Amino acid sequence: MKDLKEPRIRIAPSLLSADFGRLKEQIAMVEEGGADLLHLDIMDGHFVPNLSFGVPVIEKIRGCTELYFDTHVMITDPDKYAEPFIKAGSNNYTFHIEATNEPRKVIDHVRGLNCDVGLALNPDTPFGAIEPLLSEVDVVLVMSVWPGFGGQRFIAEVLPKAAEISRNLRPDQRLEIDGGIDFQTVGSAAENGADIFVAGFAIFGASDPVSAMARIRETAQASKAAGGER
Ligand code: DX5
Ligand code: ZN
Numbered sequence: 001m002k003d004l005k006e007p008r009i010r011i012a013p014s015l016l017s018a019d020f021g022r023l024k025e026q027i028a029m030v031e032e033g034g035a036d037l038l039h040l041d042i043m044d045g046h047f048v049p050n051l052s053f054g055v056p057v058i059e060k061i062r063g064c065t066e067l068y069f070d071t072h073v074m075i076t077d078p079d080k081y082a083e084p085f086i087k088a089g090s091n092n093y094t095f096h097i098e099a100t101n102e103p104r105k106v107i108d109h110v111r112g113l114n115c116d117v118g119l120a121l122n123p124d125t126p127f128g129a130i131e132p133l134l135s136e137v138d139v140v141l142v143m144s145v146w147p148g149f150g151g152q153r154f155i156a157e158v159l160p161k162a163a164e165i166s167r168n169l170r171p172d173q174r175l176e177i178d179g180g181i182d183f184q185t186v187g188s189a190a191e192n193g194a195d196i197f198v199a200g201f202a203i204f205g206a207s208d209p210v211s212a213m214a215r216i217r218e219t220a221q222a223s224k225a226a227g228g229e230r
Pocket of ligand 1: 146
């Protein structure tokens with residue numbers, strides 16, 4: 001079973017910017033090109049002002065790849081939909097702290113379904129909002145854009161928060177950064193403790209997605225080596 005416990009750089013292409021008419025080929029391309037995770041952005045048109053895809057798409061693509069499915073739900077009722085998204089083939093279920101008053105219940109529910117669990121924070125949500133739950137999750141996802149759309153500009157103001165979270169994580173926990181990551185922004189994210197890098201537009205929007213992914217990875221590795229491991 002793949003998990004996130006081993007500390008290393010991981011690249012997670014976000015399917016949101018893929019060509020949905022050729023999903024199978026697009027997934028095969030990033031899998032063969034060395035992607036570590038496939039990031040699946042679920043939007044409900046309520047928690048965020050946009051809709052994406054849902055359970056039937058995950059079920060279908062589960063049959064065509066071995067990649068770890070990193071499911072990021074931007075939905076108002078993460079507890080209600082945990083089971084269908086996990087049964088469809090998610091390996092991780094990351095939900096927003098802003099979306100629920102009962103985060104512990106969601107975490108326990110996801111764990112009970114034998115799935116990794118992550119907590120996501122919007123750009124203006126402080127570390128304190130997740131601090132009491134930190135030891136209970138596998139991954140913390142720091143949003144570096146406002147959730148809802150791909151291809152937005154990286155918000156560098158979230159970096160001190162990323163560094164603070166990173167200092168409080170165990171070696172078996174991951175810090176994921178999501179939004180506006182490309183070869184120019186990934187270095188600062190790595191220096192501030194991130195080790196899972198989501199990239200949508202910078203990979204699927206590139207003329208050569210596999211070399212774009214390699215460039216992002218190399219830059220992250222070089223910055224991590226310079227900045228020191230957690
Ligand atoms: C935004 C999503 C992101 C998005 C990233 O709501 O959570 O995962 O797809 O896309 P880029 O890399 O294009 O900012
Ligand atoms: Zn995402």
